[in-house]
Amino acid sequence: MLDALSEALAPQDALLTVMALILLRYKADRERTDEWGDDARALDAWDTLRNGGRWREGGPGLAEALDRGLRGRVRNSPVRLELPNLWNVRDREVAFLIDWVAAAGDPTELFDACLDQTQTLGKGGYYYTPxxxxxxxxxxxxxxxxxxxxxxxxxxxxxxxxxxxxxxxxxxxxxxxxxxxxxxxxxxxxxxxxxxxxxxxxxxxxxxxxxxxxxxxxxxxxxxxxxxxxxxxxxxxxxxxxxxxxxxxxxxxxxxxxxxxxxxxxxxxxxxxxxxxxxxxxxxxxxxxxxxxxxxxxxxxxxxxxxxxxxxxxxxxxxxxxxxxxxxxxxxxxxxxxxxxxxxxxxxxxxxxxxxxxxxxxxxxxxxxxxxxxxxxxxxxxxxxxxxxxxxxxxxxxxxxxxxxxxxxxxxxxxxHVAAPPAQSDLPDAPERAAELTDELLGLFETSRRLEDELRDLLGQL
Missing domain, CATH: 3.40.50.150 (Vaccinia Virus protein VP39)
Structure with a gap:
């Protein structure tokens, strides 16, 4: 999804824009299901974007909708939400992103997927740990x-x-x-x-x-x-x-x-x-x-x-x-x-x-x-x-x-410090194996004597 913004924004700016859009959709969903709530800023901003509103006039429309819907600040944040310059974002790129975020089944899962992509952005895991x-x-x-x-x-x-x-x-x-x-x-x-x-x-x-x-x-x-x-x-x-x-x-x-x-x-x-x-x-x-x-x-x-x-x-x-x-x-x-x-x-x-x-x-x-x-x-x-x-x-x-x-x-x-485990062997225990080798060696001695006798007989016939 970040590829849609790759020509207009730096990777981190693109990621931040997409995540803000996902949060706007999340807040809009919450406001839509809150029958007793009187705050619908995120819902109004999201509906504006979904209906092809001011963003068609250029980048500032998207930035203003996000800022208005998120009130310029994000809960927990010690810094103000300041989006990058979106002037170079084209209409079709915004439309693609909005449709893509709208089609997601669970915005939290979509947000986690965005974070997974940060492993390709920072250096040394600067603000991302898998x-x-x-x-x-x-x-x-x-x-x-x-x-x-x-x-x-x-x-x-x-x-x-x-x-x-x-x-x-x-x-x-x-x-x-x-x-x-x-x-x-x-x-x-x-x-x-x-x-x-x-x-x-x-x-x-x-x-x-x-x-x-x-x-x-x-x-x-x-x-x-x-x-x-x-x-x-x-x-x-x-x-x-x-x-x-x-x-x-x-x-x-x-x-x-x-x-x-x-x-x-x-x-x-x-x-x-x-x-x-x-x-x-x-x-x-x-x-x-x-x-x-x-x-x-x-x-x-x-x-x-x-x-x-x-x-x-x-x-x-x-x-x-x-x-x-x-x-x-x-x-x-x-x-x-x-x-x-x-x-x-x-x-x-x-x-x-x-x-x-x-x-x-x-x-x-x-x-x-x-x-x-x-x-x-x-x-x-x-x-x-x-x-x-x-x-x-x-x-x-x-x-x-x-x-x-x-x-x-x-x-x-x-x-x-942790020693490697001893090498596994399919051989039997040493005494049992020694007995097997002894029997095998005695059998070879017997075969050798038989072959020697046969060779002597052949030589005697010459």
Missing amino acids: SDVTRLFISLMEPAEDEAVYDPVCGSGGFLLRAREHVAAHDGRPEELALYGQDTNRTALLTAALNFSVHDAVAHLAGPASTLADDRFPDLTFDVVVANPPFNQSGWDEHGILREGPFWPYGPPPAGNANFAWAQHVVRKMSPTGRGALLLPTGAASTVKDAESQIRAALVNDDVLSGVVELPAGLIPHVRNPVSLWLFTKSKRPHRKWGRNDRSGQFLLIDARGSATNVKRGRRAVPGEARERIAATFAAWRGAPGRAPYEDVPGWCRSLSRDEIAETDYDVLPSH
Whole structure:
């Protein structure tokens, strides 16, 4: 559908226009079925577009209809809805889009399909995280209806909406889940606001502002913190000013790489019984660079790291390298939000590099059964209710002590610790096989003697 606007608008502007049109249709549908409502702005604007109204006079007609129907602002949005210049959008392109949106069965599903296309727009998954990855995060975090979930690089809001979906799927009340997000990118924030509106959800969104430089929720901590930040982000420290701040109890992160700044931010924003999940490049788990390795060691020694899941390459658009999912918690002692197992001083490493399937060229995904296996392994290790007892599985998972991690210079890359399973053999047990070989060898000796006798007889006849 974005191809219809490709000649007139940049890809992100085209996407924003289409999503605003979908939201207008969603709001119009709601107003049409609200017998007691007295607000019909979205319905009037949508009907104007559907009936071939002012947009036929040029682009401004479409922009004005969207602005009027959405009141210039979108619920949850900290920024005003400002559409791109639509002068170059031709009548037939507008007509195609309106008919296409009108024909959609469910505008929320259509909106999700638009978000799926953002994987071809940003760089490094800047404000888009594929749905299979968001599902994996949330299945590991298991948010409950009475909790608060925070994403410091919320992008299009996928993690937060997935948390809401998880609560609903477990017979909870998703409206009781408090959602918070911040992002430095204005378009990302507006996309998130549109996303929440079309899913009839409420969130506290802040920005545009860099979370590391300007935390807009400075006095809050959260039950669940989830983040997929830009990898290996340089220039984050504002010429060294931020590195001197009070936010780095495990050591100042290097100026040229924000990976462990994000790790410390996630830990800092967790409540006393909170948990967190952070996506990092796999190299962060074993790097020997001084500042990063020292912070990693401090995270292990302070026992706030719960585990690391090593994932394959190709899961995140525009990120070619493999990635790892870091799991944090403030308390590994038995409690309601953790489980019955005391895992203090212990760490779970899962090697899930072989869990992905190819979905398209250059793009891989973690299928449902693999996500369930990862989540079930972590839940069993924690002693979550209804889970079987945890056991190490060669080639898949291993639980290590703090001393064992320290002996490897605090290397927490799962593939460096989780031994491959022993090679499977179809051969019988050794004693049985030895007996078979002995019988076979004795038979060959007998055949050799017979052939020797026959050869002697032949030679004697010459």
